[in-house]
Amino acid sequence: MIYPSNFEHKVGFDTVRTLLQERCLSAIGREEVELTVFSPVYDEVVRRLAETREMMDILMEESDAWPVSYYFDLREMLSRLRVEGTFPQESELFDLQRSLSTIRDLVQFFARRDETRYVALSACAEGTALFPEVLKRLDALLNPHGLLKDNASPALAQIRRDLFQVQGSISRTLHSILRKAQSEGFVEKDAAPSVRDGRLVIPVSPSFKRKLRGIVHDESATGKTVYIEPAEVVEANNRVRELQSDERREKIRILTEFANYIRPDLEELKEAYRVLGIFDFIRAKALFALDNGAIVPRIDNDCRVEWERAVHPLLQRTLKKVGKSIVPLDITLNEKQRILLISGPNAGGKSVCLKTVGLLQYMVQCGIPVSVSDASRFGIFDKLFIDIGDEQSIEDDLSTYSSHLLHMKHFIRNSNGKTLLLIDEFGTGTEPQIGGAIAEAVLHRLNTNGAFGVITTHYTNLKHFAETAEGIVNGAMLFDRHQLQPLYKLQIGIPGSSFAIEIARKIGLSEEVIAEASEKAGSAHVDLDKYVQDILRDKHYWENKRQQIRQKEKRLEELTARYETDQSEMKAQRKEVLNKAKAEAQQLLSEANATIENTIRRIKEAQAEREATRGARQEFEEFRTRLDEKPKHEKQPKEKHKPKPEKQHKKPEQPKQEPIKAGDRVKLAGHDSIGDVIEVDGNNVTVAFGNLKSTVKANRLERVSRNKEKEIVRQKGALGSDSDEVLRQRKLNFKQDIDVRGMRGDEALQAVQYFIDDALMMGVERVRILHGTGTGILRQLIRQYLGTIPGVRHFADEHVQLGGAGITVVDL
Incomplete structure (x- = not known):
């Protein structure tokens, strides 16, 4: 429940709604923005926020894979087709074809991904009809430009063939007549046939119009040119007109037949377009969140406000434009301190604090991320009430104070433990003493109802009441006494001062007037204000010390x-x-x-x-x-050396092993396959294992003696031939392309590692890696890895006509 009806305007959500609509791609999405409302249901709020968070992930990680074209709203056209005999226009048919393709791409986006990746959005797309037969029929009817194909029907094909032939005949005849008239001087040398009322004509000077036999159809605005249809082409032009009429009738017949075909599915089609609008709306929310640095906060199924570094998004945008930064808000409302009573100087940020609470809570319960820290926690309220600003009404004969009292009456009657109250300048608008007393009584009732709230005030009696009442806590908007300017920071636990004397002195009010005012207010009141300021100063000092x-x-x-x-x-x-x-x-x-x-x-x-x-x-x-x-070599203090194996003490010292060179017989450490060293390049050794060549690090190879080789061959037995057959089969089945689009970075990198290892083992000379363009992060990760592999000779973008920067070609 929201009260009053202009709640959104008072907290600024109407502006947020406009910003969301600006980020929509379609009228359906903008309509979904308009229809979004505050929800008091915990599960629904969590679902909405989960959808938005997943869309934020898509926009950050897979934006190039998400379809953003052809978000057309064809619901009005579909509603029109309910009537028998109606038909769509060719342009509407083209829009239907492209938008249905977009809906199909949206649904298939989730079908191609792990079912645990985008759970909330997948559920949103689940059950959406895709209409493959309708798309197939549209593909058969329309050419790439959205016009009916010549072969959309046999009759249309014949009509267009006849029309082409007749128009060709007219053109030839007309050009022949034109050339003759130009040679005889009746027509200008640069004249060309034109069309008037759908008929081909020749422009002629009025003085020569009787020289050319035919029908005058029009003349220029200046009267210096008349347009004559030669008699030789009149009948042919009439035939063109007939064929064009036949073409229109055949096109209407085709379109009407298509309308009859989809008429049973109109409601399902409209529902598919509603899903398209929902995804457009969710994308707009995600874009808004990313633009404002917003997050999806933790949501608890109770009533609470425990926020850190909360930021009003609209105020942040305004300050950013003028080069200023916003002061974040830290605020806590829970069962122990349900109502926060904020006091402090005018223009010190009290109303901004109140509006920030109202706007962010409303946004969250509409499923929109907000600008807070990760440690923040939001609750769910059933009712949001606000009383802010001047609402006097001439029509209803209401003063400002009367309108406030009407709101207070509504708040007392309807508030409970699941209500969040936002009241600005509580009790003002009437004589201070009685206004303060009424405000205190109202505050007592609201507190008794168990409501939560943020209330701003200047009344001292309310500050005293908050100190003693359980469930209410004072809060102060901090003020720099030396600079005499507000700090816009909220301090919970102490009342604030109005700093009226200091502000009056700063703006230049005479000391005589200030002294007289202090005397009239009474020393007790002035001293109390001073004590509050001293307490604030001391508290700030000890907070820093702590x-x-x-x-x-x-x-x-x-x-x-x-x-x-x-x-x-x-x-x-x-x-x-x-x-x-x-x-x-x-x-x-x-x-x-x-x-x-x-x-x-x-x-x-x-x-x-x-x-x-x-x-x-x-x-x-x-x-x-x-x-x-021995002790001399082992006298390193407290270094972790592994003790030498026992057999080293029992045998004479081993001679230093010679480095591996070309022609040596070697094997990979831990493997039995024996190969011949072909080339040694520093620490990289090229080895031929049978018909396969591979480049490996020297420390991974072991030199094999003839006796050792015979022993390995005996142990392998018949297994060797089986292994060779396996390698041969793997080489035959090896594909030289891998597609890692849509994968996360770590998944794609692991797939590429396995792929390159297999390619090197198979002896393949060139492979292709399809990673897409996107943000370029996936491409960068893959190429950084390729640069570390000795077996990779070169890698670069594919030819621009074959994929360009979206594909990396690797030479091995």
Whole structure:
């Protein structure tokens, strides 16, 4: 329920409605904007907002795929065809063909995408009739220019053939007569045949009109030229007229027959156009939201206003035009503080605050995104009431104050716990003392009803009442006392001051007048205003201090957490190092014992032969040398080195592996396929695996000896032939084009990676990637990836006639 009837105008929604209509593509969409209304139903509000959010995603990510042409409104034509014997015009038939194609494209847009992607919009399109047979029939009737084809019917084809022949004969005869008349001087040399009343004629000077036998049809405005139809072509022109009449009758017959064909489907067709209008409206809402930086906020199925950085969209647009920025609004209404009583100086932003609350709440319940922060939460109200501005009526003999009282009467009778009240300058319009008393009594009743609201006032008694009444909270529009200018910031929890004395002093009112006014107001009132200002100043100071303390506490918590994390890591690292050291020491001890025992055994077995003993001692000395050198290499403090495998201590040091060169036999690490190295370019190695060539990194290859190769061949057995057959089949079935249009960036990139890998493995020399133009983000991501692949020699746009920037051609 909205009260009064001009609620939209008072909060500015009528302007929002106009801005939405400007973004529509069709009259149907503009009509949907006009029909949109505030909804108190939670599920409906959530559905409307979900539709708009999904459309915002489409406009940001897939705008090039969304159809935006031919949003025609043909409902009036369809209604006209209900009457038997009526028929559409050719232009209307053309509009029907194109708009039905647009409706089909809209519905198929969702059918081609994952069913979980656009749930709300898919539900909106679900069940829409597409009329493929009607489109097929229209395609058969109309040419690309929207005119009936010659073969729309056999009779029309014959009529147009006859007409072409007769007109050709007339043209030849007329040009022959014209050339003869020009040669005899009856007609100007530059004269040419023209048409008068649908008949071909020759322009002749009036002095020679009797020289040319025929019928005079017209003369120029100056009287210097007459238009004569030669007698030789009169009958032929008559035949043209007859054929043209026959053509019109046949076209009407065809159009009437088509009208009879679609007449049973007229209601379904009109419903399809309504769906077209709904999508146009949703798109307009999404565009409006994107233009204003709006979001779809969290919606709760209760009554609340918990907003952060809320912005009035119309005021933001106005300030932006003059280079100014808007001050966002933070406001909270909940069960504990349902009514906010705002006080403060005039022109300090109280009314703007009230209108912002009214407009944003109304927009949300109409399914339109709003400009707030992500942390904001909106509730759902059943009733929105407003009392703002001067509504005196001469016709109804109502003063401003009387109209306010009528509104208050309505508010008291109809408000409840699901009502949001917006009241500006509460209690004004009559004698202040009694006006303040009535306002306090009304506020008490509204509070008793459990209503929510934002109320602005200057009355001191209402500020006092708000301090003691449960459910009501004071709020102040802040004011800079030093600069004597409003800050347009709302502070909840304290009453505001009118700053009347300071403002009077700033504009130059004499000190005598100010002093006299202060004396008449009374020192208690002036002092109270001063105390309120001092409280505001002190509160602002301590709020800043508290914020600083919070920031320091947060920083201290971060440092403490980091310290504890570092300490835990150091303990774990120390434990790991100690464990490694113990393990290595144990390993060294075991090796030492084994070496000593082996040396003794060899000396005994050699029966103390000098050469054998000398060799055993030399090996033992080499082992001791390795033990002495080992700690030097492992003295890196607290670095995470993996311990060497045990077998490295049991075998002599391995010689450094030579780099891979052309002609080597190699295999991919973790695979059994063996190939020949063809070329080495730095870290990139070109290898031939059978008939397939591939470029891989050198660190992914292992040199294969002849014995190792024989062992791999034995292990593979018959499997090798099967693998070759699989690769052959994959190469035969490989397609050199991939279409990633409509995919998200990560999906498209993964598909392209697999595609390029397969192409390299198959030995394909050129492939094409269809990504569309759009915003260019998908194209940029794909090309950045292609630039990192060594196997890609070159990539560029396709030829402009074959797709241009929407397709990337890759040479491998």
